[in-house]
Amino acid sequence: MDIYIETERLILRPVLDTDLKGMFEMDSDPEVHKYLGNKPIKTKEEAQEAINYIKKQYQERGIGRWAVVNKDTKEFMGWSGIKLNTKKESYNPNFSNFYDVGYRFIKRYWGKGYATESGKAAIDYAFKTMKLETVYAITEMGNDASHNTLIKIGLDYVEDYIFEIEDQKFDLRWYKIEKE
Numbered sequence: 607m608d609i610y611i612e613t614e615r616l617i618l619r620p621v622l623d624t625d626l627k628g629m630f631e632m633d634s635d636p637e638v639h640k641y642l643g644n645k646p647i648k649t650k651e652e653a654q655e656a657i658n659y660i661k662k663q664y665q666e667r668g669i670g671r672w673a674v675v676n677k678d679t680k681e682f683m684g685w686s687g688i689k690l691n692t693k694k695e696s697y698n699p700n701f702s703n704f705y706d707v708g709y710r711f712i713k714r715y716w717g718k719g720y721a722t723e724s725g726k727a728a729i730d731y732a733f734k735t736m737k738l739e740t741v742y743a744i745t746e747m748g749n750d751a752s753h754n755t756l757i758k759i760g761l762d763y764v765e766d767y768i769f770e771i772e773d774q775k776f777d778l779r780w781y782k783i784e785k786e
């Protein structure tokens with residue numbers, strides 16, 4: 607995946623092995639995982655697995671979430687971007703093989719507009735570079751930060767639905783944006 611996007615305050619680039627420390631800080635935090643199934647990771651190995659999984663998507667699907675880096679300090683702050691969801695990952699029984707926009711940040715970087723800024727760049731890339739017609743998104747009910755971000759980057763709320771997987775049951779919300 608060859609990506610380098612600059613926004614006002616951010617650089618979006620591929621996720622790298624050197625992002626391990628930041629990925630671990632982010633994904634081991636229970637607050638970050640509150641609306642993501644409540645399963646924060648416990649080890650650096652799991653953080654490396656998450657990185658490997660994203661890198662594999664770049665190779666196999668030509669797209670995956672990007673690292674979001676502070677333009678001035680070059681610090682890894684989280685990830686954001688477009689993902690192709692296979693049937694196994696789709697979190698919607700009626701939908702598979704769709705592109706969605708998503709983001710996740712280390713807690714100390716929340717509330718600064720980074721999800722909005724990176725999400726807008728991702729939507730722009732989806733329509734202008736990838737030439738997609740529609741981009742979707744999913745949040746868990748109650749995840750107001752994510753809901754508000756999606757609305758700010760231009761998605762429309764579509765409907766709520768219940769999704770069950772293994773021992774977990776999720777109240778989810780479905781969103782979409784179409785190319786103008």
Ligand SMILES: CC(C)(COP(=O)(O)OP(=O)(O)OC[C@H]1O[C@@H](n2cnc3c(N)ncnc32)[C@H](O)[C@@H]1OP(=O)(O)O)[C@@H](O)C(=O)NCCC(=O)NCCS
Pocket residue numbers: 637638639641642708709710711712715716717718719720721722723744745746749750751752754755758
């Ligand atoms: C969701 C998340 C990425 C938002 O990132 P962020 O950079 O803090 O979001 P922004 O600063 O761009 O905020 C976007 C909008 O949401 C609002 N918002 C942010 N946090 C909020 C909160 N806790 N409750 C309600 N609204 C909130 C902001 O005020 C802003 O709207 P405004 O400009 O009208 O005020 C971040 O909270 C996160 O990483 N959460 C954990 C992972 C997660 O849940 N990811 C989404 C899964 S679907």
